[in-house]
Amino acid sequence: MDRKHLHILNDMKNDHKVVEQELDKYRHHPIIKDLSLSDQEFKQYLGVIVHMIKEREDVFNNQQEPYFYYTQLIRNTKGKLEVISVPNDKTYALLQIKNHYWIRHFPNSKLKILLNIESIGKKVDESKKAVLRYYHQVLEQPKQAHGVFVYGSVGIGKTYTAIALANEFAMREKSVAFVNCAEIAYKLKQGFDQPNSVNDEIVNKMKNVDVLFLDDLGAEDEKIWFYNNYLLIILNHRMDHNKLTFFTSNLSIDSFYKKLSNLMHKSFNAERLVERIRALTQNKQMQIIGNNFRY
Numbered sequence: 001m002d003r004k005h006l007h008i009l010n011d012m013k014n015d016h017k018v019v020e021q022e023l024d025k026y027r028h029h030p031i032i033k034d035l036s037l038s039d040q041e042f043k044q045y046l047g048v049i050v051h052m053i054k055e056r057e058d059v060f061n062n063q064q065e066p067y068f069y070y071t072q073l074i075r076n077t078k079g080k081l082e083v084i085s086v087p088n089d090k091t092y093a094l095l096q097i098k099n100h101y102w103i104r105h106f107p108n109s110k111l112k113i114l115l116n117i118e119s120i121g122k123k124v125d126e127s128k129k130a131v132l133r134y135y136h137q138v139l140e141q142p143k144q145a146h147g148v149f150v151y152g153s154v155g156i157g158k159t160y161t162a163i164a165l166a167n168e169f170a171m172r173e174k175s176v177a178f179v180n181c182a183e184i185a186y187k188l189k190q191g192f193d194q195p196n197s198v199n200d201e202i203v204n205k206m207k208n209v210d211v212l213f214l215d216d217l218g219a220e221d222e223k224i225w226f227y228n229n230y231l232l233i234i235l236n237h238r239m240d241h242n243k244l245t246f247f248t249s250n251l252s253i254d255s256f257y258k259k260l261s262n263l264m265h266k267s268f269n270a271e272r273l274v275e276r277i278r279a280l281t282q283n284k285q286m287q288i289i290g291n292n293f294r295y
Contacts, residue, residue, distance in 0.1 A: 032049055151251055182216060207237040
């Protein structure tokens, strides 16, 4: 029994004034009926039982928003009673989404963002509506779909809407990696001093995940080694294996190509990288315009 539930038990098991008045209610409540408690077990876990029933009554009577986790008394495989926490339906759904991410560069609070009015809002610019329509189309026909290169200025919702699509894929039990390009470049650089397996693991996840999102491409502080030694290899593998890949950037594909061309190096060919992007998106790019929502 964990500390939380031990605390509940110790606080409530001796509260006879409250309990004695409704003892039959607790003894015969449907929530514990299948446990077939002995008199000793009922007495020992009475505090937990009262707490369990109160949690559910509070929600049923609209005195409390649904708890993320409910207290639950169970009988384990050895026949012993055990107190656990069980997620509500929404929490369970979020956990399922979370578990399908191989890499995720956004906080837990954004796991609940989906492609619906509640998440995205009713007032959406026409350019963003077009992107959202395409995202819905991808979900409806994933086998016929391809990625897209979404670009626009800072703070207009490129990342937010991409997260919504990523969560939808995760909810459908696809493996997903949502990668901020600047952050992954930093992590790969940190891995230079580590065993090769550290960076190999990151690269293999990005190569093989069902759906890859590369967020804020072009904001990697002009790291040729990142484009040449990692990104080109990843995109080449995904192109060869026809894997869904999505991009967001402040730059259009042409502008991104010009930026890379200015960094030309004898061991780096900007055209090869951009060709992979065009292939993975079938040269489909969509611009989002509008106001900066961050301020």
